[in-house]
Every structure is written in C-alpha cells, then in structure tokens.
Amino acid sequence: xxxxxxxxxxxxxxxxxxxxxxxxxxxxxxxxxxxxxxxxxxxxxxxxxxxxxxxxxxxxxxxxxxxxxxxxxxxxxxxxxxxxxxxxxxxxxxxxxxxxxxxxxxxxxxxxxxxxxxxxxxxxxxxxxxxxxxxxxxxxxxxxxxxxxxxxxxxxxxxxxxxxxxxxxxxxxxxxxxxxxxxxxxxxxxxxxxxxxxxxxxxxxxxxxxxxxxxxxxxxxxxxxxxxxxxxxxxxxxxxxxxxxxxxxxxxxxxxxxxxxxxxxxxxxxxxxxxxxxxxxxxxxxxxxxxxxxxxxxxxxxxxxxxxxxxxxxxxxxxxxxxxxxxxxxx
Ligand SMILES: NC(=O)c1ccc[n+]([C@@H]2O[C@H](COP(=O)([O-])OP(=O)(O)OC[C@H]3O[C@@H](n4cnc5c(N)ncnc54)[C@H](O)[C@@H]3O)[C@@H](O)[C@H]2O)c1
Ligand SMILES: O=c1ccn([C@@H]2O[C@H](COP(=O)(O)OP(=O)(O)O[C@H]3O[C@H](CO)[C@H](O)[C@H](O)[C@H]3O)[C@@H](O)[C@H]2O)c(=O)[nH]1
Numbered sequence: 001x002x003x004x005x006x007x008x009x010x011x012x013x014x015x016x017x018x019x020x021x022x023x024x025x026x027x028x029x030x031x032x033x034x035x036x037x038x039x040x041x042x043x044x045x046x047x048x049x050x051x052x053x054x055x056x057x058x059x060x061x062x063x064x065x066x067x068x069x070x071x072x073x074x075x076x077x078x079x080x081x082x083x084x085x086x087x088x089x090x091x092x093x094x095x096x097x098x099x100x101x102x103x104x105x106x107x108x109x110x111x112x113x114x115x116x117x118x119x120x121x122x123x124x125x126x127x128x129x130x131x132x133x134x135x136x137x138x139x140x141x142x143x144x145x146x147x148x149x150x151x152x153x154x155x156x157x158x159x160x161x162x163x164x165x166x167x168x169x170x171x172x173x174x175x176x177x178x179x180x181x182x183x184x185x186x187x188x189x190x191x192x193x194x195x196x197x198x199x200x201x202x203x204x205x206x207x208x209x210x211x212x213x214x215x216x217x218x219x220x221x222x223x224x225x226x227x228x229x230x231x232x233x234x235x236x237x238x239x240x241x242x243x244x245x246x247x248x249x250x251x252x253x254x255x256x257x258x259x260x261x262x263x264x265x266x267x268x269x270x271x272x273x274x275x276x277x278x279x280x281x282x283x284x285x286x287x288x289x290x291x292x293x294x295x296x297x298x299x300x301x302x303x304x305x306x307x308x309x310x311x312x313x314x315x316x317x318x319x320x321x322x323x324x325x326x327x328x329x330x331x
Pocket of ligand 1: 006033053074092115117
C-alpha cells in the first residue's frame with residue numbers, strides 16, 4: 001500500500017516524501033507545482049501533476065493507487081498574500097481540502113495527517129501557546145487553516161476519517177544531506193532571507209520592527225527543524241494506526257529566538273557580516289509566538305533531536321551554499 005503526499009514537491013512535503021521512502025514506504029505525490037519544484041520530488045515516488053481542487057482527477061488517482069493514508073501539505077501559505085487575496089486562500093485551502101476529503105470518503109481511506117499552523121491562534125493570550133487556547137486567527141491564511149480543521153472534525157463525525165492536525169510554528173532548516181531544502185519565490189521567511197544576504201544575493205536584511213515588548217525589541221519565534229517536524233508526522237500516522245483518537249497538536253520547541261538572535265547566530269555559522277536595516281513593523285506580526293510542545297511529546301512521543309538553533313541554521317546554510325539558485329531551472 002502507499003502513502004499519498006499532497007504538496008510533495010514543496011519545501012516541507014518534499015522532506016516528508018524523502019523520509020517516507022527512506023523508511024521503506026511507497027509514496028504517491030500530487031502537486032500542481034504552483035510553488036513546488038519537480039526536482040524536489042524523490043525519484044522513487046510516483047508523481048501526478050494535478051490540482052487537489054479537481055475532484056475527478058483525485059478520484060482517478062485514488063482508483064488507480066492503493067492508498068492507506070494521506071499526508072496533506074498542499075496549500076497557499078503566505079500570511080501577507082492572504083490579506084490581499086482572501087478568497088483565493090479559502091478556495092485553495094478550504095475548497096481544496098473539501099475535495100480531498102470527498103475523494104477519501106469515496107475511496108474508503110480513513111487517515112489524514114495535515115499541516116496546520118500557529119497562525120490559527122492569532123494574538124496569543126499567553127505564552128507558551130497550548131492547544132486549548134482560543135483560535136482567533138488574524139489573517140485569512142490562519143482562518144483557512146482553522147476552517148480546514150473544522151472540515152476534518154465533521155468528516156470524522158460523519159465519515160469516520162481520523163486526523164492529526166499539526167500546528168507548526170516556524171519551520172526551518174533542510175535535509176542534513178542538503179539534497180533538498182527551501183526554495184520559495186518570492187522568499188518571505190526570515191532564515192532563508194538572512195542566508196541569502198550571507199551569500200551576497202541580497203544587500204541586507206530588514207528587521208521588521210525593533211520596538212516590540214521583547215528582550216531586544218525584535219519579534220520572538222519558535223523554530224523547528226524540518227526533519228524533526230516530519231518525524232512528528234510519521235509518529236502521528238503510527239498513533240492513528242494504533243487506534244489513537246483524532247488530535248490537534250502544536251509542533252514547536254517551547255523555546256523562542258528573537259530576529260536579532262537569528263541574525264547573530266547566522267553570522268557565527270556563516271562567518272559573514274550580515275548587514276541589517278531596521279524597518280517598520282510588518283502588519284499582522286504578533287510579538288512573540290512560542291509553542292507548548294507537551295501534547296506532541298505526551299500523545300505522539302515526539303522528542304525533536306535537532307533543537308539547537310545553530311543546527312537548524314547550519315543545515316539551511318549547507319543547502320543554500322550547495323544550491324545557491326535553489327532548484328534552478330525546471331525541466
Ligand atoms: N513553512 C512554514 O513555516 C509553515 C508553517 C506553518 C504551516 N505550514 C504549512 O505547511 C504546508 C507546507 O508548507 P511549505 O512551506 O512546504 O509550502 P510550499 O509552498 O513549499 O509547499 C506547498 C506545496 O503544495 C503545492 N500546492 C499548493 N496548492 C496546490 C493545489 N491546489 N493542488 C496541488 N498542489 C498544490 C505547491 O505547488 C507546493 O509544492 C502548507 O500547508 C503550509 O500552510 C508551513
Ligand atoms: O525580512 C524579514 C522577514 C521576517 N522578519 C521577521 O522574522 C520573524 C519570522 O518571520 P517569518 O516570515 O519567517 O515567519 P512568520 O513567523 O511570519 O510565519 C511563519 O510561521 C507562522 C507560524 O508561527 C505561520 O505558520 C506562517 O505560515 C509561517 O510563514 C517575524 O517576526 C518577521 O517580522 C524580518 O524581520 N525580516
């Protein structure tokens with residue numbers, strides 16, 4: 001039997017595909033390559049180029065392949081873009097997931113592991129964030145992910161589909177072997193941008209606000225290594241296979257780093273002087289996001305192994321040095 005990875009050509013999905021194949025699983029990938037890269041897909045995966053909103057296409061894949069579980073990474077995921085194009089975000093993320101669930105019902109596939117986000121919480125009422133805190137998203141992106149969680153809940157009640165919704169905090173790093181890594185156009189995430197400055201591809205990094213109520217005035221985030229994150233997905237799948245109930249879980253480290261601390265660590269790792277500029281706050285940025293990771297530890301037995309911020313930045317740096325133009329030109 002096979003695992004179906006939706007969005008398996010993207011940054012996080014491609015790491016899931018590699019890890020699943022390395023652990024001996026058969027993998028089917030669906031991706032429309034809107035932000036993903038064909039070259040990021042493991043050569044032993046079976047690839048279908050298509051859109052999760054196309055129900056007829058999904059039925060064809062589910063009929064052809066013997067699928068036992070779905071790992072769902074396919075989504076639009078930029079907070080700022082979602083503020084400008086809210087309806088596109090609901091279309092791709094909510095309608096897309098609805099079609100996936102319909103196809104699963106028809107094909108009698110009853111397990112899904114799904115990418116959610118810390119953006120579902122909105123402004124934190126206290127730190128660290130626990131899963132029982134209210135979800136009051138401040139962007140259409142966060143709202144769309146919260147709606148996806150609600151779709152799952154009702155699909156479980158009526159159709160028995162079990163899910164684990166993993167609320168990622170800030171995902172960073174790359175596969176230790178540097179075969180795959182992060183390549184977004186445009187890039188908006190802090191760590192890859194800082195490393196592009198170190199590589200000489202950008203002149204400086206603009207810090208979005210240094211007047212927050214944090215130790216050095218810059219925003220604090222909880223960074224998780226992409227490979228640790230994928231470990232949690234495999235554990236979540238195992239948990240469902242053992243009869244576990246559907247679950248919503250944070251994936252973070254209980255630990256936060258400020259923007260300035262990230263830049264300082266990147267200077268040490270790369271040995272480069274990374275020039276900074278201080279800019280205004282970015283709309284919608286909460287000052288501090290730190291996860292309580294207790295639920296993932298207790299329920300999934302998730303114990304991340306690559307928690308030092310140096311390790312996360314070293315692996316990201318190795319990817320950038322070995323692939324200065326990312327995946328380069330597509331075939
Ligand atoms: N990167 C982060 O820090 C972060 C944090 C929280 C949650 N997430 C979530 O994790 C998931 C993966 O994020 P990522 O950073 O790898 O993003 P990404 O853009 O690199 O990957 C998404 C993949 O899904 C594909 N895709 C998008 N819409 C599709 C559709 N309609 N049909 C088929 N394929 C489609 C894209 O082509 C791409 O390959 C997303 O759901 C995102 O919301 C990411
Ligand atoms: O050029 C930059 C880019 C980012 N930042 C700052 O760096 C921090 C991290 O920003 P990222 O864009 O890397 O990440 P976000 O925290 O905004 O968001 C990420 O994590 C969230 C959950 O915590 C969501 O899931 C979202 O999808 C994902 O992109 C923020 O304070 C941001 O203001 C800068 O100062 N300059």
